[in-house]
Amino acid sequence: MLNRQGRPTAAGDAGSNEHPTFTGNKALAQVEPLIFEIGRTDVTGVDLDEPASFTPRLGGQERKDAINLPGLSEPEAMRHYVRLSQMNYGIDTGLFPLGSCTMKHNARLNERMARLPGFSDAHPLQPVSTAQGALELMKELAHYLMTLTGTKAVSLSPKAGAHGELCGMMAIKAAIEAKGEGKTRNVVLVPESAHGTNPATAALIGFVVKPVPARDDGWVHVDDVKKLLGPDVAAIMLTNPNTCGLFEPQVVEIAKALHDAGAYFYCDGANFNAIVGKAKPGDLGIDAMHINLHKTFSTPHGGGGPGAGPVVLSERLSPFAPVPFVRESKSGLELVEHESDAAEKPFGRMTAFHGQMGMYVRALAYMLSHGADGMKQASEDAVLNANYIRAGLSDLLSLPFGDKPCMHEVLFDDAWLKDTGVTTLDFAKAMIDEGYHPMTMYFPLVVHGAMLIEPTESESKSSLDLFIATLRDLALAATSSSNDKSRFTGAPYHSPRRRLDETRAARAPVLKWTPPAPIADAAE
Amino acid sequence: MRYLPLSETDRGEMLARVGVKSVDDLFADIPKDKLLKAPVDLPRRKGELEVERILSRMSSKNISASSVPFFVGAGAYKHHVPATVDHLIQRSEFLTSYTPYQPEIAQGTLQYLFEFQTQVAALTGMEVANASMYDGSTGTGEAVLMAHRVTKRRKAVLSGGLHPHYIDVVQTLSKMASDEVAALKADVSGTEDILSQIDDSVSCVVVQSPDVFGNVRDLKPIAEKAHKHGALLIAVFTEVVSLGLLQSPGSQDADIVVGEGQSIGNALNFGGPYVGLFAAKSKYIRQMPGRLCGETVDADGNRGFVLTLSTREQHIRRDKATSNICTNSGLCCLAFTIHMTLLGETGLKRLARINHANAVKLADALSGVKGVEVLNKTFFNEFTVKLAKPAAEVVERLAEKGILAGVPVSRLLPKSGLDNLLLVASTEVNTDEDRAAFVAALKEVL
Numbered sequence: 001m002l003n004r005q006g007r008p009t010a011a012g013d014a015g016s017n018e019h020p021t022f023t024g025n026k027a028l029a030q031v032e033p034l035i036f037e038i039g040r041t042d043v044t045g046v047d048l049d050e051p052a053s054f055t056p057r058l059g060g061q062e063r064k065d066a067i068n069l070p071g072l073s074e075p076e077a078m079r080h081y082v083r084l085s086q087m088n089y090g091i092d093t094g095l096f097p098l099g100s101c102t103m104k105h106n107a108r109l110n111e112r113m114a115r116l117p118g119f120s121d122a123h124p125l126q127p128v129s130t131a132q133g134a135l136e137l138m139k140e141l142a143h144y145l146m147t148l149t150g151t152k153a154v155s156l157s158p159k160a161g162a163h164g165e166l167c168g169m170m171a172i173k174a175a176i177e178a179k180g181e182g183k184t185r186n187v188v189l190v191p192e193s194a195h196g197t198n199p200a201t202a203a204l205i206g207f208v209v210k211p212v213p214a215r216d217d218g219w220v221h222v223d224d225v226k227k228l229l230g231p232d233v234a235a236i237m238l239t240n241p242n243t244c245g246l247f248e249p250q251v252v253e254i255a256k257a258l259h260d261a262g263a264y265f266y267c268d269g270a271n272f273n274a275i276v277g278k279a280k281p282g283d284l285g286i287d288a289m290h291i292n293l294h295k296t297f298s299t300p301h302g303g304g305g306p307g308a309g310p311v312v313l314s315e316r317l318s319p320f321a322p323v324p325f326v327r328e329s330k331s332g333l334e335l336v337e338h339e340s341d342a343a344e345k346p347f348g349r350m351t352a353f354h355g356q357m358g359m360y361v362r363a364l365a366y367m368l369s370h371g372a373d374g375m376k377q378a379s380e381d382a383v384l385n386a387n388y389i390r391a392g393l394s395d396l397l398s399l400p401f402g403d404k405p406c407m408h409e410v411l412f413d414d415a416w417l418k419d420t421g422v423t424t425l426d427f428a429k430a431m432i433d434e435g436y437h438p439m440t441m442y443f444p445l446v447v448h449g450a451m452l453i454e455p456t457e458s459e460s461k462s463s464l465d466l467f468i469a470t471l472r473d474l475a476l477a478a479t480s481s482s483n484d485k486s487r488f489t490g491a492p493y494h495s496p497r498r499r500l501d502e503t504r505a506a507r508a509p510v511l512k513w514t515p516p517a518p519i520a521d522a523a524e
Numbered sequence: 525m526r527y528l529p530l531s532e533t534d535r536g537e538m539l540a541r542v543g544v545k546s547v548d549d550l551f552a553d554i555p556k557d558k559l560l561k562a563p564v565d566l567p568r569r570k571g572e573l574e575v576e577r578i579l580s581r582m583s584s585k586n587i588s589a590s591s592v593p594f595f596v597g598a599g600a601y602k603h604h605v606p607a608t609v610d611h612l613i614q615r616s617e618f619l620t621s622y623t624p625y626q627p628e629i630a631q632g633t634l635q636y637l638f639e640f641q642t643q644v645a646a647l648t649g650m651e652v653a654n655a656s657m658y659d660g661s662t663g664t665g666e667a668v669l670m671a672h673r674v675t676k677r678r679k680a681v682l683s684g685g686l687h688p689h690y691i692d693v694v695q696t697l698s699k700m701a702s703d704e705v706a707a708l709k710a711d712v713s714g715t716e717d718i719l720s721q722i723d724d725s726v727s728c729v730v731v732q733s734p735d736v737f738g739n740v741r742d743l744k745p746i747a748e749k750a751h752k753h754g755a756l757l758i759a760v761f762t763e764v765v766s767l768g769l770l771q772s773p774g775s776q777d778a779d780i781v782v783g784e785g786q787s788i789g790n791a792l793n794f795g796g797p798y799v800g801l802f803a804a805k806s807k808y809i810r811q812m813p814g815r816l817c818g819e820t821v822d823a824d825g826n827r828g829f830v831l832t833l834s835t836r837e838q839h840i841r842r843d844k845a846t847s848n849i850c851t852n853s854g855l856c857c858l859a860f861t862i863h864m865t866l867l868g869e870t871g872l873k874r875l876a877r878i879n880h881a882n883a884v885k886l887a888d889a890l891s892g893v894k895g896v897e898v899l900n901k902t903f904f905n906e907f908t909v910k911l912a913k914p915a916a917e918v919v920e921r922l923a924e925k926g927i928l929a930g931v932p933v934s935r936l937l938p939k940s941g942l943d944n945l946l947l948v949a950s951t952e953v954n955t956d957e958d959r960a961a962f963v964a965a966l967k968e969v970l
Contacts, residue, residue: 046875051878057880118586127919161850161851252558306853308796356795364579373569461529506832509832
């Protein structure tokens with residue numbers, strides 16, 4: 001018998017996967033219990049000396065009970081977390097085409113820079129005279145962000161994309177209230193294709209969300225927006241490039257229509273990475289846009305954060321930017337930390353301290369490394385890579401808006417899977433077996449069974465060729481006349497866990513470990 | 525460019541395959557007059573060495589906490605983080621993974637989140653905890669909104685011992701959402717009368733312990749009064765190490781507990797990224813913000829973990845969601861949970877005792893300096909001193925002498941008439957030499 005590399009396998013090896021092991025381990029794939037099952041409360045992996053006896057000043061509020069926190073020695077802890085890490089897929093593992101999430105290469109230089117003691121070991125409230133380098137970095141980052149977006153102001157402090165949205169929408173609300181229209185302008189237009197964070201953000205601060213209907217070309221039409229505009233409309237929250245992977249060709253007309261009607265243009269900048277160095281959102285008429293430093297400027301996603309979501313602001317919104325911000329003074333750079341110290345009209349404060357310094361350093365290291373030329377090239381490569389995938393798959397998969405150029409991500413729907421017995425979810429899970437992280441599934445909501453593929457500029461041509469070949473093989477298998485679709489419906493087979501029962505998790509939530517109940521005596 | 529794998533040959537072949545002449549044909553939807561003709565006005569690419577030079581030069585202009593006697597706190601604390609923590613969080617599979625939307629290949633993230641939730645619930649004495657918020661301050665804002673959803677009331681009472689930045693965050697959010705806030709005035713001694721503020725119109729009472737001035741608060745009577753009026757008690761902490769020594773907010777019947785987890789596993793980072801801890805009574809889980817990780821089984825019957833109860837969240841519920849949060853503090857949770865696992869109960873309690881002991885030593889030493897009065901009757905690892913001179917000026921003078929002495933209250937509360945007050949923190953990193961240097965320098969300055 002020959003394997004797929006054309007080499008003979010040993011006799012009797014068929015079905016060798018079936019041999020169960022005593023431990024449940026499969027060589028490098030180790031079963032790892034919870035720390036609560038292997039740790040002991042009297043073990044510690046940190047050597048500390050007990051302090052000399054003293055009189056506490058806790059006012060009788062001492063803890064008397066046990067906390068029940070298990071400890072592990074250092075070697076045990078190391079092994080535990082290394083084993084956990086081996087159950088994860090990261091960008092460094094393989095192609096991670098998660099549309100809208102921008103899983104590009106995370107340069108380790110940026111990690112090293114963020115750990116420079118002047119940044120990582122500086123306290124947010126130490127005298128600003130002892131943190132001039134930190135303020136200089138913030139000022140430099142702000143300069144880069146404003147230059148790339150063609151805007152005049154930026155608030156750095158938001159902690160993630162959704163927090164940036166909140167900041168931008170608060171600035172808009174403050175501007176509306178300053179004009180005395182707070183009572184009347186309370187509607188925010190949100191296209192149906194938008195990220196869920198957009199309507200959630202608008203609703204959080206009391207706006208009424210009105211959807212802009214989806215069109216069959218994937219674009220938002222200025223005529224549709226105009227129909228919804230009126231004295232009650234505060235803003236639109238429009239993603240551009242949009243979540244269908246398309247640049248909005250009427251964006252300038254939409255901005256003008258909004259401004260003519262006294263409304264503001266909030267741009268969701270989640271997809272800014274497609275146009276960095278190619279177009280400036282400020283030139284397109286935006287009033288506010290958050291930038292996910294963890295997408296466009298490659299600060300690591302870290303399994304769901306931390307991110308950073310600075311918001312650039314148009315001139316008319318800039319007076320309302322929240323505290324803190326960096327200002328130049330005679331004695332150097334200073335931080336404006338209170339509304340009362342600002343000449344402008346800050347709407348308030350988004351967070352304690354000054355935002356995500358650790359992410360600022362990484363993002364600036366990315367920008368310095370790429371330079372103006374490299375950032376433009378990165379956008380072009382990201383767009384080229386996505387279109388290359390589109391070209392490689394458009395004959396087998398279905399494109400909901402026709403075969404036209406996309407930006408940095410390509411959106412397919414599930415029309416091509418109709419009557420095959422295979423769903424978008426099944427297809428995604430089969431990709432796992434092939435060694436890929438699946439694309440974004442079932443988003444945006446405006447197309448059925450969406451598959452949103454974003455390869456980023458970090459992929460080589462040979463990597464894309466293998467990815468396309470793999471998806472073609474899967475697509476042909478999914479649409480073949482054979483009735484056996486178990487390659488999809490039972491997938492994944494080869495991952496650390498098979499498909500997980502999410503319904504069960506939600507029906508009776510188990511959100512923490514509890515000690516197992518004593519096993520009842522069988523005789524009773 | 526070292527990060528971009530495509531060669532010019534690759535690009536040419538790929539453009540041909542796509543069927544366009546130039547890459548700009550792919551940008552045809554950008555209005556012609558808006559497409560940039562030349563690179564933006566920023567420097568061109570740089571090698572690693574050059575980037576290191578530029579950023580190191582900026583970094584070296586800052587004084588780092590480890591390089592001097594350091595007593596700055598007020599919501600962010602200098603602690604020693606074991607080397608193992610930083611090594612593990614930089615493993616590719618943790619660092620470069622995403623929110624675990626595909627649980628079959630994200631069990632590493634999901635299992636540590638489940639462990640994190642369990643640790644946070646245990647520490648706070650609560651039934652459930654979520655998979656983190658951005659930080660303590662934004663978490664407090666979310667806790668207030670959650671209380672409003674639970675009680676269907678819209679008025680929060682904020683203690684005058686709550687960190688002023690936290691008060692500002694809550695007030696900003698509340699003003700924007702048209703909710704009511706009654707913020708008590710700064711309460712240096714921890715003796716404010718908050719009970720009389722609680723009536724049937726109040727949704728929640730927000731109390732920090734140890735408070736921003738360092739006082740340890742008794743939450744029980746506040747919980748009792750709040751519950752009598754159908755309101756919730758939101759207990760806040762900014763120094764999580766204190767929970768190793770102080771009775772938990774859960775044991776004092778808090779309904780929601782929220783706090784800053786930076787002290788465990790995470791560097792000072794000039795203010796971020798940090799990790800917000802968020803826990804509650806389990807009857808409120810469907811009103812909780814943020815991600816929740818839950819246990820389940822896979823198709824082979826093996827235990828596994830998934831993100832769950834997502835019908836609360838923005839990607840499903842859109843404008844009806846409990847919060848707009850999406851990205852949280854994944855890697856900071858990991859740092860927290862690794863450090864906490866290394867400490868274990870024994871290590872955490874000991875670390876807390878060392879912190880308290882060092883603060884007591886410092887308070888006693890400072891009390892002996894003429895022109896210094898320690899105001900606190902109770903404290904954990906931070907307390908307030910009243911100086912004979914404005915604290916901002918004293919701090920600046922001490923910084924010139926190479927000592928970072930603490931946070932002037934005027935930095936947090938300008939124009940409050942508290943200009944001579946200084947917040948001083950002491951953790952396990954401080955030595956007897958640090959304290960002696962502080963005392964000697966203070967004597968010279970005062």
